[in-house]
Amino acid sequence: MEGTAVEGTASTPSQHPAAGPSAVPKKKRNQLTPGGNAVLEDYWRQHASLDMPDISARRALLGQIQKHPGCEFYAMANVNQYFRRQIQKLKPPAPQPEDFRFPSLTPDALKHLSVLVKEQPNPSETVLKTWATLLAPMGATERDILAWSTYSKELLEIQAQSLSKSEPISASMRLPTPSDTVTPEPLTAASSMSPQTPIHELVPILVTGPSNQAFKHYKIEAQSPVIPAQQPFNPTAPTASYYRPRPALQVATMAPPAPSGPTSTPQSMVMSPIVAAAYTPISYTPISPAGGDPPRGEIEPPQLPPKPALRAIIEGVTDALADPRTPQDEVMLSPTSATEFEAVFATYRQRLAPLIHELDS
Structure with a gap:
């Protein structure tokens, strides 16, 4: 009976609570009292520096702190830790890098x-x-x-x-702008196109009339200031082109007179073959405007007189080619005085005056 009772008593849960984790009481942290803290603050206020106080000063401070009730636990390690914190606060903050990719670059x-x-x-x-x-x-x-x-x-x-990608779009890359609208005017090709209008200035524009019938209307463009204007197209004018050669004229000679005799009037002479060939008229055949057969026969073009300067040059060349004198004659006829030179050069001076005037003008 007793064994049973003891066994039952042992098995009763109310008498033996379940075992659980043991509750360890937290150790109370020692803190410096206000009196001990005042000792450290007074010393730092008077001797603030980036250097740690020497060992004798720290031992003296530790003795003063331990004299206060409740500060017996304070040791030298606590004193050193206090001064390290104060020195770290006193140091200027380290410069932070501008970019985390280059941490050492301030x-x-x-x-x-x-x-x-x-x-x-x-x-x-x-x-x-x-x-x-x-x-x-x-x-x-x-x-x-x-x-x-x-x-x-x-x-x-x-x-x-x-x-380079964000450059403005050039004029050649821009989208085409719509053409100008047609002004109210007769919508016929004949009314807008005159015989004197150049073909290259006519631009066909597709226009829809009142009867919904599409036809072309020609619009005249403005003349470009860079491209030279072309000849106007005239369907009624003939398209024949003529060649106007230089006329052949009989040119007077420029032979100088003899220095001892009186001056004589120069006589007309036949031009040299070289000069005459330049003035030989060339026959031509005009082109029929209607596209038919050209007219038979040769049409002699009107002969125009040459310019005064050209005429004087041709006369001088003809006179030089027609002069029969030899170099020996030139030596014999050479003037020996200023009077003879003026007499010989008088005729040439009269003929050169118009030529010089023409060239100067």
Whole structure:
């Protein structure tokens, strides 16, 4: 009976609760009292510096802190930790990189690199190493400088390509604009086309009339200021072309008179074969405007007199070719004084005066 009771009692859940995780009480964290904290703050306020206080000063501070009730736990490690935090707060913040791709390049380093790249746009590997040495005090590394140089070149190429693609469309690439509308006028080809209108200025335009019948209407375009105007087309005028040769004229000789005798009037002479060939009339046959057979026979064109300057030149050439004198005669007839020279040159002066006047004008 007793064994059974003990066994039953042991099996009763109310007498033995279920075992669970043991609850560990949290250790209370020691904190510096306001009195001990005031000792550290007073010292830092008077001796703030980026350097850690010497060991003797820290030991003296530790002794003062431990004298306050509740600060017996404070040790030298806590004093050192306090001063490290204060020195870190006193230091200026480290400059942040402008681009995360080049973490070692600060804004100042990037400014220096921009100046160097302007002076030497395509630096070699040796030059980049030199730049890395110069910018090393700023924290710049050779790897970041090389990466930045490559990135800058690629960026400039991309910008140049984008600018070339964004250029304005030229006039040749623009879409054609609609043609001008037809002004209210008689919609007939004969009313808009006159016999004096050049063919190249007529542009056919398809127009729909009142009866919904499409026909062509010719519109006159404005004359271009660059292309020269062509001859107007006249269907009623004949299309025959004539050749007007130079007429053959008898030219007077320019033989000089003898120096000792009186001056004589020059007689007309026959032109030389070379000059006469240039004035031989050439027969021609006009083209029939109707396309039929040309008229039989030769039509003699009207002969026009040559210009005064040309006439004087031809006379001089004819006179030189017709002069029968020899070089020996020229030596004998050479003037020996100014009076004889004026007498010989008087006739030539009279004939040269119109020629000189014609050439000057």
